[in-house]
Amino acid sequence: MKRWYIVIAILVLATITVFAMPSIAFAVPYSTETIGPEGSVVPTQTAYSPVGKIDIPSVSADKKASPEDMAIDESAGLVYVADSAAKYVAVLTLDGELRQVIGAGTLSTPSGVAIDNERLFVADSGNNKIYVYSKDGYELIREIGKPDNPLVGADTPFVPAKLTVDSRGNLYVVSTGCASGLMQLNLDGEFIGYVGANETQATFQSLLQNLFFSEEQKSTFLAAPRSPTNVAINDRGLIYTVTETASRNSVKKLNTLGNAIMSPAVNYPKTVAVTIDESENIYSVDSDGYIAVFDSYGDLLFRFGGEDIDERLGSLDTPVAIDVLSDGTLIALDKKYGMAVRYGRTEFADKVFEAVKYYKDGLYLEGERMWKDILQLNSSFIVSYKALARASMKRGDYETALQQFKLAEDKEGYSEAYWEIRNDWLQRNIAWIVSVILVIVAAVVVWKILNKKKPKLLQPVKNGVSKVTNSRVVRELLYTKNYFKSAPDAVYQTKYHSATSVWSAAALYVWFVILQLLNVLVTGYLFNNNSVYNSNALRIVLTSTAILFALVLCNYFVSTVTDGEGKLKYCFITFIYALAPYLILALPMFVISRFLTYNEQIIYDLMMIIVYGWSAVCVFRTIMELHDYTFWQAIKNIILTLFAFVMAILFVIVLRMLLTQFFGYFASLFREIFTHA
Amino acid sequence: MRKKLIFLLLCIVVACSVTLGVVFADDPAVNPDEEGGVAAEIYTLDVGGAKLSVNTQNLNMSVTKGGRTWYSGNRHVSESGEIDDGWEIDSFNGAMVTDGLTITYRNANSLNKIPRTAAITELADEPVRDFKKRDDGFDAKIRLAGNIGISFTLQVRFDGNVIKATIPDSSIVESSPDMRLEQISLFPYFDSSFNQTEGQIFIPDGSGALIDLSIRSNATKDYSQRIYGDDYGLTTPSARANQPKRATMPVIATMYPDGGTVVTVTGGAEYAKANASVSGIGQDPYNRANFTFIYREPYTRYYDDSGDPAKSSYELQADRNVFDAQVTYTLMDEGVNIADVAKVYRDMLDINQKDISTVGLRLQFLMAENKESMFGRQTVKMTTPEYVLNVAKEVSYYCDGLSVSLTGYQRNGLGGADPSVFPMAGKSSYRKLGEDLNNMDVPMSFAVDYVRLHDMASVSNSRLLQNISEQFVTLADTRAGSGVTFRLIKPSYTEQLLRSDVNKLSGFYAGIDAANIGAMLFSGYKSEVFSRSDLIADSVRLIGDVQLPVALSNPNDYMFGVIDSYIDTPIEYSSYLIETESVPFLQMVLGGSIPMYSEALNLDYTGQTLVLKLIDSNVYPSFILTDEDPIELYGTDSQCIFTSSFGVWNYKVRDTYEQVSNVLREVVGQQIVRRDKVADNVYVNTYSNGVKTVVNYSANPITYQGALIEAMSAAAVR
Known part of the structure; x- marks a missing residue:
């Protein structure tokens, strides 16, 4: 009887507090972002604007609601809100009118709510129970406590915080402090198993512990994986878990076996809740008040919201739940203000979602017009280029697809398009290619025949070549091939017969630096990890020069204290000559990379390994010969050189910091004296 | 018996005379005893059928006119301290809602420096030391208790419909070596209402906003905004995107079914703060709106340029802001409408009356930008003058109110803009463009910013503004994805640049679209010392002297007398939880006088709602356009312009203009x-x-x- 008084009192209070939602979009207090070129965050047209709010009725005149979770029954036009301050579940219409309260007098801390066609499930973390109510009449059907099953674990806590339910009535329960994952229960509350457990994240510290600690010691350091903090389910019954504070994969999509099969491409560690629409687009909200929208592949479409400082409608202070209606309207529940904010989709977002649906269904050509429209509204909308590239591929317009894949930064797609273009080019020009090869072969054969039969005929050419190669500069530069073949002999010649000079070495240092620039400019897109836009030539020149000289100096200083024989001059000369394989082969490799696709990646990678490996061997043998070291002495010298190099860098950093502090200290001291004098 | 009766009558007569003498005493000063305060009495004044009553001890005031009474403070507290509706109130809060003045002061030398805010009767037993009655109001000298040592005079004048309350700066005395005056709130509860009620409060947020008092608010904070924005000479600018709209008009209003009040700051607006609160926020069950005057501002003093809080101290501004604070209360009759409020405010302003004959359309063209490349910065050409002319010709077929604005015309594009913005790339082609557009009756203007300087631009440090901590003032471009920073320059350099450019512009048939002049209001402390009041005077004089057409971007109200058009007009409010409705108040004030253009619509084109808001606000559309695809702007400082090709926006420009024009042409001017x-x-x-x-x-x-x-x-x- 007492319960009815409470209900009536609440309903009376609600009639005062509820008001209708206006449909005019309110001013948007946030910017909307999407992923732009090179993974950057770029602004975009507003995708969602706040269109109203649903007030959760206050508990009393001076006590606001404290909503924890919500479930929306769109067909009935109802929202179920678990309110921990009021200790009941409020049933409201989508317009905010309070219809009913459930569990008043029974529930202690309702923190999670879920619905299926017939039932309402409430997770009560205060009573450590799940309450099941019928949706018609809201009668309590069942109370589910901790499952009596040895697999649950006697010490495992049962504190149901959030839950969801699938079409068969199986419950997936987030139990606070349970590291084994979600508890899967059947409708009778019987334990089925754990799903979606997180893995312990390996840290450098844990790796060291695993390496050096005994089993007994390790057992004291065993870190339990984080337990999921929220859960959602899509129309196909696939579960999505949320783990707040996870440094990666905060949101995970599980397959029917409970294994993670997908996570959004961008991780937002503060994610608190997630929901999925019928097209499997993912909507998440984080504790900073940001709402992120991903397509079903996990690509970020939009992110908006942000820290609520000014109390503006649309900003969220303490978001706890998010849901999406069939018309795309988002509803985010804010605990602090005791209200749910409604976000309406703009025309721009409507276009994006429609286009995404075509893309997901593989209807690339059908969606092409829409993606072009989207690009007109935001030329940096990278996802569009990806979709347009697929459409171009399907149309056989590989040239366009190539450009679009590049803009989309989809290297796999770029490789596919390039393979098609190259294949087509080869087919069209095979006759020319064979002819050119034949001409070259014929020229070589003719040269050899003439050289044998009529050597005088070629003598002028030979003399010309010989004149060039015998000049000192060219001769010294060409001496790199000797390092290529046998580094110790070449070092010997350098040390004792002046086969090379400081000037030729300096020229090679310059070439090395130029190669760093050419690496950015010439290397093919697929194999180039540097962006021309983000690279600065001066920075590259200064960095590579500084590194080279620091290494030479470090090596010299280390060798002087480890009985090395090399003088600074020879350290300077031989170090760069020892890089002969790189100096000679790098540019051809950069050029070759322009003609390769990912199908030939292994060839490229192998070649580069050979180039770097060969250079390393040459450097090693050069150090051995230059300083007259044994094998192990050389190893020691190299390790010490690298150590000295790192120390030198640290020294520069520390010196810079000290100088900044030094001058900053006196500047602030004087300013303080003058201020307070 | 007869003697007894006569004696009794005499006693009654004497008692009545004494009582009436106290109540209706006509002395210029009531108990002008310097050592003691003024004994409490109610002084009343009849002017033009209206009656002003004031409690001479706490300055609680009421005005009765036409059957309605306006109360300056609480009218519900009973003698037992209980409000009619049962709201328990202690004496401290009771004084806050009753007294005519609330003061904030603090001990500037104490370590914690916590300010104290209280009503005058809480700060002194008898705060009103000298109450002088006048035929048109009263003067009250307020002196707070000895250890506070702050005194000043409040002058109130009443003409039957308007109350003017003034605190002359010359009357303020701070006799204590420690205590410093920080803020004064004048009649903080004037025309307030208790609990939820019918009516609205107007606040000057963006274009204007209403708070419907009948709607329960989810807000937990009052509305409190500094008029004309923060002072970056004292406070650090926020780098947040989508910051709330600035309050550009010092006006608030209460509107009830039986009447209301328009409250405007008519003196010292640059140091005023507008406040509004509604029942349900905190413990205060009142709906109220008022102004607070800031005499000193706390700030963080940094001891080096790092901005490290560990090397800083919390200080109170040493010198008091010098201004005569004045608030004007205009009493409004039954049925008051927001347009009536706008009229009252408009009548107080100096507005440059322009002849508006057509519905306008403003096309802003980004000519070039500047991008970092591997081998240094390179200019990215986005639009040519010839293209601008072609677009103007095309648009002129359907629009007779077209105006063209150019930005990024400098040699290095917008991002590399030098502070001396002219010369520009291809000077002769711009001159020809100006001529050609002039022949088509299409006004052209150059967008300039003489206040904010791009971080990349080279300029002598002596020309940069330093704040009170002697740090250069840096501002982040708050548009998302921008990542650009600016520095503020000193007003003297602003003036030098503007005057120089105005001379250079002769023969271009062009005007100036200036950003931030008259919008960003700050004070200077290093080498060039000036106050917010000084900057207002300088800005008005500077723009007033310019003989070219000048458009200002979202300026404050003191510039309304010198501008030819208003650009980047807000058509929205900030959408605070306390607000319930956006209202085109700014447009009601300026509509028909100065043409107003929106912000560039294409960057947030939310569809038909946007078009309707333009019509509703009587604001003309504006777009930012380029010839080239804006993907070219990626990596530049303008990469936040993500859609701008005229080829793409051609249709929308026309459609938007035609929809707006079809309605607004009926109400032009x-x-x-x-x-x-x-x-x-x-x-x-x-x-x-x-x-x-x-x-x-x-x-x-x-x-x-x-x-x-x-x-x-x-x-x-x-």
Whole structure:
């Protein structure tokens, strides 16, 4: 009887507090972002604007609601809100009118709510129970406590915080402090198993512990994986878990076996809740008040919201739940203000979602017009280029697809398009290619025949070549091939017969630096990890020069204290000559990379390994010969050189910091004296 | 017996005389005892049928006119300290809601430096030391208790309809070596109402906002905004995107079914703060709106340029802001409408009356930008003068109110803009463009910013503004994805640049679109010392001297007398939780006088709602355009311009203009004299020529005075 008084009192209070939602979009207090070129965050047209709010009725005149979770029954036009301050579940219409309260007098801390066609499930973390109510009449059907099953674990806590339910009535329960994952229960509350457990994240510290600690010691350091903090389910019954504070994969999509099969491409560690629409687009909200929208592949479409400082409608202070209606309207529940904010989709977002649906269904050509429209509204909308590239591929317009894949930064797609273009080019020009090869072969054969039969005929050419190669500069530069073949002999010649000079070495240092620039400019897109836009030539020149000289100096200083024989001059000369394989082969490799696709990646990678490996061997043998070291002495010298190099860098950093502090200290001291004098 | 009766009558007569003598004493000063305060009495004054009553001890005031009484403070507290509605109140809060003045002061030398805010009767037993009655009001000298040592005079003048309350700066005395005056709130509860009630409060947020008092608010904070924005000479600018709108007009209003009040700051607005609160926020059950004057501001003093809080101290501004604080209360009769409030405020302003004959359309063209490349910065050409001319020709076919604005015309594009903005790339081609556009009657202007300087631009440090901590003032471009920073320059350099450019512009047939002049208000402390008041005077003089057409971007109200057009006009409010409705108040004030153009619409084109808001606000559309695809802007400082090709926006430009023009051409040059909400999401603005614009934001068609207005559309009704 007492319960009815409470209900009536609440309903009376609600009639005062509820008001209708206006449909005019309110001013948007946030910017909307999407992923732009090179993974950057770029602004975009507003995708969602706040269109109203649903007030959760206050508990009393001076006590606001404290909503924890919500479930929306769109067909009935109802929202179920678990309110921990009021200790009941409020049933409201989508317009905010309070219809009913459930569990008043029974529930202690309702923190999670879920619905299926017939039932309402409430997770009560205060009573450590799940309450099941019928949706018609809201009668309590069942109370589910901790499952009596040895697999649950006697010490495992049962504190149901959030839950969801699938079409068969199986419950997936987030139990606070349970590291084994979600508890899967059947409708009778019987334990089925754990799903979606997180893995312990390996840290450098844990790796060291695993390496050096005994089993007994390790057992004291065993870190339990984080337990999921929220859960959602899509129309196909696939579960999505949320783990707040996870440094990666905060949101995970599980397959029917409970294994993670997908996570959004961008991780937002503060994610608190997630929901999925019928097209499997993912909507998440984080504790900073940001709402992120991903397509079903996990690509970020939009992110908006942000820290609520000014109390503006649309900003969220303490978001706890998010849901999406069939018309795309988002509803985010804010605990602090005791209200749910409604976000309406703009025309721009409507276009994006429609286009995404075509893309997901593989209807690339059908969606092409829409993606072009989207690009007109935001030329940096990278996802569009990806979709347009697929459409171009399907149309056989590989040239366009190539450009679009590049803009989309989809290297796999770029490789596919390039393979098609190259294949087509080869087919069209095979006759020319064979002819050119034949001409070259014929020229070589003719040269050899003439050289044998009529050597005088070629003598002028030979003399010309010989004149060039015998000049000192060219001769010294060409001496790199000797390092290529046998580094110790070449070092010997350098040390004792002046086969090379400081000037030729300096020229090679310059070439090395130029190669760093050419690496950015010439290397093919697929194999180039540097962006021309983000690279600065001066920075590259200064960095590579500084590194080279620091290494030479470090090596010299280390060798002087480890009985090395090399003088600074020879350290300077031989170090760069020892890089002969790189100096000679790098540019051809950069050029070759322009003609390769990912199908030939292994060839490229192998070649580069050979180039770097060969250079390393040459450097090693050069150090051995230059300083007259044994094998192990050389190893020691190299390790010490690298150590000295790192120390030198640290020294520069520390010196810079000290100088900044030094001058900053006196500047602030004087300013303080003058201020307070 | 007879003697006894006579004695009794004499006693009664004496008692009555004494009582009446106290109440109606006509002495210039009541108990002018310097050592003691003024004994409490109610002083009343009849002016033009209105009666002003004031409690001479706490300055609680009321005005009765035409059957309605305006109370300056609480009228509900009973002698037992209980409010009619049962709200328990202690003496401290009781004084806050009753007294005419609330003071904030602090001990500037104490370590914690916590300010104290209290009503005057809480700060002194008898705070009013000298109460002088006048035929048109009163003067009250307020002196706070000895250890506080702050005194000043409040002058109140009443003409039967308008109350002016003034605190002359010359009257303020701070005799204590420690205590410093920080803020004064004048009549903080004037025309307040108790608990939820019918009525509205107007606040100057963005274009203007209303708070419907009948709606329970989810807000937990009051509205409190500094008029004309923060002072970056004292406070660090925020780097947040989408910051709340600035309060550019020092006006608030209360509107109830039986009347209301328009409260305007008519002196010292640059040091005023507008406040509004509604019942349900915190413990205060009052709906109220008022102004607070800031005499000193706390700030963080940094001891080096790192901005490290560990090397800083919390300080109070040493010198008091010098100004005569004045608030004008205009009493409004029954049925007060927001348009009436706008009229009261408009009549107080100096507005440059322009002849508006057509519905305008402003196209801003980004000519070039500047991008970092591997081998240094390179200029990215986005639009040519020839292209601008071609677009102007095309648009002129359907628009007779076109104006063209150019930005990024400098040699290095917008991002590499030098502070001396002219010369520009291809000077002769711009001169020719100006000539050609002039021949087509299309005004051209160059967008300039003489206040904010791009971080990349080279300029002597002596020309940069330093704040009170002697740090250069840096501002982040708050548009998302921008990542650009600016520095503020000193007003003297601003003036030098503007005057120089105005000379250079002769022969270009061009005007100036200036950003931040008259909008960003700050004070200077290093080498060039000036106050916010000084900067206001300088800005008005500077722009007033310019003989070219000048448009200012979202300026403060003190510039309304010198501008030719208003650009980047806000058509929205900040959408604070406390607010319930956006209202085109700014447009009601300036409409028909100064043409107003929106911000560039293409960067946030939210569809038909946006078009309707333009019509509802009487604001003309504006777009930012380029010839090249804006993907070229990626990596530049303008990469936040993500859609701008005229080829893409051509149709939308035309469609938007035609929709706006079809309605607003009926009210060109007219003022809004009334605004009504005739149904949910349907608004009617009545203009001075009698034409009404009906804007239907709803999803259903409506019929208004026989005219059918389709869903999400607008019409002019005669």
